[in-house]
Amino acid sequence: MTECIFCKIIDQEIPSYKVYEDDKVYAFLDITQVTKGHTLLVPKEHVTDIFEYEPALAGEVFARVPLVARALEKAFPEMQGLNIINNNKELAYQSVFHSHIHLIPRYEETDDFSIHFGNNQGKYTAEEMQEIADKIRQQEEA
Ligand code: AMP
Ligand code: ZN
16 A cells, blocks of 8 residues: 555545646645645656656646646736745755645745746856866767
8 A cells, every 4th residue: 555645635535625637637735835726737647757757657647737826827816926846855855755846826025935047157168167067068969
């Protein structure tokens, strides 16, 4: 028997507030409701994080993101924006190890959500930026 809490939610062993379901994905309200309508979209197949996806499953899951996004926008016309977040591994704030995408509606600047993008532009020379890009590109080609 699975110990994964999201697998249990998908299998209806644990209750959830369902937002959307089809043969590939399940979407439900995040219990913490960072903002009203905060939703988690998960593949029905158990994958731990982004590094585990087969391309086909990734396509199926990510294709449903706009669908849920538009449903949120229609449900809450007062919504002013939407943050889409996918945490991978503990350091990056993943706490449930069944891959999931957070959709967090935004209503105002002071709602209960924040994100910080540092600016380290001065830290790398143009050559170092090129080296970083080359290194990543070479892995994709390998
Ligand atoms: P993360 O920290 O990115 O792994 O997100 C996991 C999310 O799952 C958190 O935002 C939790 O609030 C949410 N969560 C955990 N258990 C449940 C549950 N039983 N029902 C709904 N959301 C849950
Ligand atoms: Zn699972």
